[in-house]
Amino acid sequence: MGWINFELFAAVSLICWLVSGGFLMLKTSNSTFKTLAPTVLALSGFISLMLFIVLLWVKIDRPPMRTLGETRLWYAALLASIGIVSFIRWKYKWLLAYSLFMGGLFLVINLLHPETYDKSLMPALQSVWFVPHVIVYLFAYALLAASSLVAVKAIYQDQQGKNWQHLPALADNFVYLGFSFLTMGLLFGALWAKEAWGHYWTWDPKETWAFISWTAYLIYIHYRYKHLKKHKPAMWILIMAFGLLLICWFGVNYLPTAQNSVHTYSG
């Protein structure tokens, strides 16, 4: 029996997102082309990807969240969903364009590194905490990625001498939401660890890096609270915080400390 054809679903998503991005670039006043078409297309791409995830879940009979490649699928879908929601809510074209681009990039990575969808799931991962822990985390990652896109845009516009004073407030929205998901993910992980491994916190390398990225966003929130007008350093803190978050997500696997981590993914 063959596997579900990922290439097909990914191609549908990529084409939808590409065309959606094309509409976003159009300089037109026609609201069908300006708003409706990109929204519907972006949404179709998202649905195609979610459909693949659901089919895969059914097929392999476990949550598809175990390998790095599987987390990339969720990330691409969630990032796109954040782009779509913020486009509908605030009409930020560029944010939708960037999040579709980033989501598409992750799909392309998966296409270039096809992986075996392995049915087995080690006993420690068979827990009611598995799904909420991973979903909440990936949602946090996607929101915080959106916030760092805003920060990069702010710094770029600053260098271009353009006005970007409205952007930090948008970044804050993403950070607040993302940070509350990040906190939940961290604490769900701690509660799960107590049930599975006997202790809620063991400074496992992934835990250590999760703690590092959590404190980095904590610093951003406090800095913004005190210095609401000092936008530039805040945007730089946000970019650095996302760098640390990326180490937590991908980088940990390559660090000398990670050899004994329960979080090293295969794939």
Add this chain to the structure above:
Amino acid sequence: MERNTWQTPWSYREGWIIVVGLTGLGVVWQVFLPALEAQVPRWPGNLILGLIFITLLLVLHFFFAKSLLSKWLSSVPAAVTSAAFYCGLAILMGIIPQGQANNSTLISLLGLNRLTTSWIFVLANAYFLSSLGLATLKRLIPFKLKNAGYILNHLGLWIALTAAALGSSDLQRLYMNCYEGQPEWRATNQAGQVVELPIAIELTDFKIDEYPPKLTLIDNTTGRVVAKGKKNQYFSVEDSPIQLLDYKVEVEKRLHSAGLIGERFEPVNEMGSPPAAKVRVTHTQTGETQTGWVSSGSFMHQPYAFKLSDRYSLVMLPPEPQKFQSDIRIMTEEGQQMQTTLEVNQPFKLGGWKLYQLSYDSQKGKWSTLSVIELVRDPWIPVVYLGIFMLLAGSLFLFRDGTNKKKAQ
């Protein structure tokens, strides 16, 4: 006009100087007074230490609210610098492998390979918790309902971190090797010492459920899995027919427990009998078909590969555990007996202890008669959980505050 360093109100500059100062103090302490180990005293010492800390914070809050120290510690620059200090140490911890000897004398001398028990870490913790504690008290007393979110987040974090730090010395994690039919009351602690327990545990049965074994192609010369990095490098025998490179593999017969007789396998029911499968392999380009056996082998028997060509062989991988569990009987000194089943993710509570299924003899796999049980006692856990649940509730407020902020703009 530019403010001079140490001129009030203090800000980031002073904050960073304090961090550097604490680091220096920690290093000196670590290097020159190694005998004075950074260890939290055990019960009731840790409780007393905690009460002294709380008293100090309360005294600062109520009687010296206007003092420089109190104002400084509850300020945002102190929060940011102390969090950054903590974050920086965690980065070191995330890069330098912890809990093992390090080749670098500098790292060993400074205790960077066992940071959580170093003085620098203790000082960072104290700075962070003092700042967090005073900031919390400022909003907690007098209490206002509109500060609920702030209090849940800050007090929750303070409670969780303080209780985790103070409780670390009362945490006991013991490992017990239980063999089938032999009651055991001795366990080993993390320092490798044998501890006698007031309870005995007898393993009555150890069971493993396994996933169906997988088939894959290996290179005859290197012995490695081919098609590595490409899609579908191995398949479960359940998914037959399967495609591996140019070979179509069909499983004709599957035996869960088999023995080799001549050149074929027959069902046998003996200890150590591995799974086996009869497969028909068709080369999709030449149409050539061959039939043969594969077996994963076990701790008693050699694996059996099916040589397809000079280059490739088909092999069966040892089945992976899906679930492992121990049926145990627990006997207390008072003569009470109880039976339960331990499973990963499903610990058993007994008095102040929690019993966990940890591992087994992985060499023997499903024929293991050994089950390793972990016993954990952490009397401070209710306090830590109080903090964790406050933080979880607080994160919902963060949600709301984020949205409100948006509306305000």
